[in-house]
Amino acid sequence: MDALIIDPRELREAGFRALTRAIGWVNAVRFLRQYDPGAGDYTEERRSILPEWDAQTLARKAAEFRGPAGPPESGS
Numbered sequence: 001m002d003a004l005i006i007d008p009r010e011l012r013e014a015g016f017r018a019l020t021r022a023i024g025w026v027n028a029v030r031f032l033r034q035y036d037p038g039a040g041d042y043t044e045e046r047r048s049i050l051p052e053w054d055a056q057t058l059a060r061k062a063a064e065f066r067g068p069a070g071p072p073e074s075g076s
Helices: 008-023 025-033 042-049 055-066
Strands: none
Touching: 008 025
16 A cells, blocks of 8 residues: 555645546546536525425426426427
């Protein structure tokens, strides 16, 4: 087993080297981009955007949105 890497910079570099050896540089970058922490407060944004509907209200609103004909037919 290798020695424990204490320095965070050294750990990132060694990890990225191992990842690029395993899956290639482009795939390593694509993989790491999946873990972008984003920005802002998701919970607060969700509260300010979405109405406070219960499941029954949501279902009723969806039915009203679809209208009496129901969802459109697919053209395939």
